[in-house]
Amino acid sequence: MNDGRGADESNRKSGLTRRQFFGGLGLGGLTLGLAGVGVVAARRAAAERLLWQIDPFKCVQCGQCRTHCVMAESAVKCVHDFPMCGICDRCVAYLSANSSDLSNGAENELCPLGAIRRELIEPPYFEYLIEEPLCTACGLCVMRCAKAGKGSLYLQVRHDRCLNCNQCSIAAKCPAEAFVRLPAEEAYVVRHLGLEDLDRRLRDAPGGTR
Amino acid sequence: MTFRQPIAIRRRSSAKAMLSALVGLLLLLTLFGGSAGAQAPLVLPAPEFETDYQRPELSHPLADGLWRDGLYVGALVLALAAAVWLVHWRRSRRGMAVLSIFSLAFFGFWLLGCICPIGSVQNIGLGLSDSSYILPWAAVAVFVLPLGVALVYGRVFCGGVCPLGAVQDVVLLRAVRVPEWLDKPLGLIPFAYLSLAVVLATTGGPFIICQYDPFIGLFRMSGEMWLIMSGLGLLLLGMFVARPYCRFLCPYGVLLGLCSSVTRRRVSTSPGQCVNCRLCEKACPMGAIRPATEERGRQT
Numbered sequence: 001m002n003d004g005r006g007a008d009e010s011n012r013k014s015g016l017t018r019r020q021f022f023g024g025l026g027l028g029g030l031t032l033g034l035a036g037v038g039v040v041a042a043r044r045a046a047a048e049r050l051l052w053q054i055d056p057f058k059c060v061q062c063g064q065c066r067t068h069c070v071m072a073e074s075a076v077k078c079v080h081d082f083p084m085c086g087i088c089d090r091c092v093a094y095l096s097a098n099s100s101d102l103s104n105g106a107e108n109e110l111c112p113l114g115a116i117r118r119e120l121i122e123p124p125y126f127e128y129l130i131e132e133p134l135c136t137a138c139g140l141c142v143m144r145c146a147k148a149g150k151g152s153l154y155l156q157v158r159h160d161r162c163l164n165c166n167q168c169s170i171a172a173k174c175p176a177e178a179f180v181r182l183p184a185e186e187a188y189v190v191r192h193l194g195l196e197d198l199d200r201r202l203r204d205a206p207g208g209t210r
Numbered sequence: 211m212t213f214r215q216p217i218a219i220r221r222r223s224s225a226k227a228m229l230s231a232l233v234g235l236l237l238l239l240t241l242f243g244g245s246a247g248a249q250a251p252l253v254l255p256a257p258e259f260e261t262d263y264q265r266p267e268l269s270h271p272l273a274d275g276l277w278r279d280g281l282y283v284g285a286l287v288l289a290l291a292a293a294v295w296l297v298h299w300r301r302s303r304r305g306m307a308v309l310s311i312f313s314l315a316f317f318g319f320w321l322l323g324c325i326c327p328i329g330s331v332q333n334i335g336l337g338l339s340d341s342s343y344i345l346p347w348a349a350v351a352v353f354v355l356p357l358g359v360a361l362v363y364g365r366v367f368c369g370g371v372c373p374l375g376a377v378q379d380v381v382l383l384r385a386v387r388v389p390e391w392l393d394k395p396l397g398l399i400p401f402a403y404l405s406l407a408v409v410l411a412t413t414g415g416p417f418i419i420c421q422y423d424p425f426i427g428l429f430r431m432s433g434e435m436w437l438i439m440s441g442l443g444l445l446l447l448g449m450f451v452a453r454p455y456c457r458f459l460c461p462y463g464v465l466l467g468l469c470s471s472v473t474r475r476r477v478s479t480s481p482g483q484c485v486n487c488r489l490c491e492k493a494c495p496m497g498a499i500r501p502a503t504e505e506r507g508r509q510t
Contacts, residue, residue, distance in 0.1 A: 023472055023474075026471070026472035027361065027472040027473070027474070030361060030468065030469055031361055034357050034361065037338070037354075038350065038354040038358075040338060041337050041338060041350045041354075042347070042350050044337045044338070044341065044343075044345045045345040045346065045347040045349070045350045046344050046345065046346065046347060047347055049278070049279055049346070050344050050346060051273050070426075070430060070432065070433055071430065072431075079268070080268075081268065082265045082266055082267075083252075083253045083254065083256075083265065084252055084253060084254060085254070086254060087257075121259065121261070121263045122260055122261050122263065125257065127265075127266070129266070150254065151252075158271060159270075159271055159272055159273035160271035162273065163322055163430070164273065165420065166324050166325040166326075166329050166330075166333065166346075166349070166417065166420050167329075167332075167416065167417035167420045167421065172416050172417075172421065181344055184273055187270075187272075187273060190268065191252065192252045192253050193252075194252055205344065206344050
């Protein structure tokens with residue numbers, strides 16, 4: 001009994017109890033650990049803000065961009081790359097393949113929302129404009145344009161709508177693994193600039209692998 | 211005019227078809243026979259329009275840019291500083307309540323919850339294991355800051371800054387004390403959740419903490435129905451059990467708890483003035499105040 005009290009006294013004299021000693025050890029260890037993780041992570045971190053984009057050369061138009069965005073209205077929209085468009089009179093992405101006649105009646109339009117507007121430039125050329133608020137990113141027109149047209153339509157993440165989630169929930173589901181991240185200064189993949197341009201930009205992006 | 215589109219598919223004679231097939235085959239052979247650069251040009255030359263028509267420009271609406279991440283991290287630093295001051299110097303519970311309502315509005319409903327310290331665990335895990343992963347700098351900052359503060363001042367992040375904690379605090383009506391036999395085993399779930407999330411993230415799997423965040427759907431007013439319903443369910447439970455997500459699920463809370471367990475500066479009752487009425491023990495909604503124990507060395 002006396003011995004115990006004696007030990008306690010001597011501990012108090014040296015200014016360190018067993019509890020304080022292990023507490024200090026834990027504090028030091030955790031501080032070092034956190035600092036270590038912080039330094040290593042900071043060296044791997046990118047200074048730029050990175051934004052989600054779809055690689056149009058990988059996209060398979062599965063239609064999940066419409067359903068898997070965290071927002072009620074998907075941040076992905078159909079984009080029309082005008083320099084690639086054939087400006088045809090009869091656009092394969094505008095008219096349904098099943099329509100028996102080639103009139104532009106609403107029943108013959110491919111887009112279920114009627115989000116593609118057809119306007120006469122001068123005969124026989126027409127331009128096709130995407131009504132973005134109507135588009136649901138279902139990818140029907142994109143698929144038809146890729147298969148039977150010039151491939152000027154593609155699905156793309158629109159940054160004025162995208163919340164830039166930590167983990168894009170469409171990217172998590174994308175079967176083609178077509179989602180990439182690009183620095184915010186030049187954050188759009190433009191299809192007509194080609195695959196080489198995208199590859200170069202992905203290589204230059206921090207941590208880029210392609 | 212140099213550029214004309216066929217209006218309908220024309221019929222070709224079979225000889226012509228044969229010829230075109232042959233040419234096509236030759237083209238294919240040259241394409242796949244080694245010359246990689248031989249790709250069809252993507253841009254079609256515009257025809258000579260008679261009107262002065264110009265092709266529309268591609269619109270590329272911009273994102274919020276770097277200031278958004280800067281604003282987030284800056285606000286986090288300020289909120290943490292305010293929480294430390296309110297807890298350790300001001301000792302004001304009302305102040306903390308005001309701060310958490312601000313955090314709920316700002317980090318939750320205005321910044322829509324992303325990126326948060328809870329989810330950043332996965333970014334850090336993936337960033338450390340996979341060098342090709344692009345680690346956002348904001349993820350590093352929001353991971354390190356609350357833990358660093360917890361090492362010195364305890365987990366003030368939970369009390370005043372975390373929007374997920376705040377949304378549960380505002381619905382709390384009357385806290386029922388969870389019995390210890392239930393509290394202890396349920397408290398082990400976060401450890402399992404954290405391990406699973408880190409293992410999945412480091413092996414290139416999904417970010418489950420973000421994917422199954424029960425409250426983010428409320429902040430964004432959209433999301434998967436079952437997740438929003440489970441968030442509402444947690445809030446219903448939270449009316450009687452204080453902060454059920456924080457205590458029995460939150461994976462980041464494990465790390466914060468670890469850091470705050472070794473901190474020197476704690477909130478404590480004043481030992482000299484304590485009359486052992488144990489009112490504080492009963493009042494603590496989290497059941498975090500345990501009965502006083504004698505120090506081992508003096509138990510003689």
